[in-house]
Amino acid sequence: MGPFSASKLSGLPHSGRTDASSGSLWLILAIDRSAKAISQAKAASAQEIASGRMSVRHVAAEHFALEPGEAPFDIVFAVRVGALDGRHPEAGRRALDRIAAALAPGGRLFIDGGEPLREIPMPTRH
Incomplete structure (x- = not known):
């Protein structure tokens, strides 16, 4: 996972949830096969994870499945x-x-x- 510009989200549909501080609310799940990348994502995104706007999961794309x-x-x-x-x-x-x-x-x-x-x-x- 590398840096990702939020400007790439412009004009795309979102979850439909909103909050008072920022309007549209994006809920983000980041997955990666690399434990190191997941660790880095957790460190770099601690605030987003704590807010509930982001979660991370250690899994390869070809093995990803929705949780129950x-x-x-x-x-x-x-x-x-x-x-x-x-x-x-x-x-x-x-x-x-x-x-x-x-x-x-x-x-x-x-x-x-x-x-x-x-x-x-x-x-x-x-």
């Missing part, structure tokens, strides 16, 4: 996800299947690849 009772996501950002860069086709297929299963109907997947983010079309789920 966890709502599906409207948007997924994949930042430096090796399984989605084309070098590991089988892991990429598994990651896309897992992401699709975690998206709400109409949910969208964006991959870092410059400015703007690149959107990956997701299959329609019924």
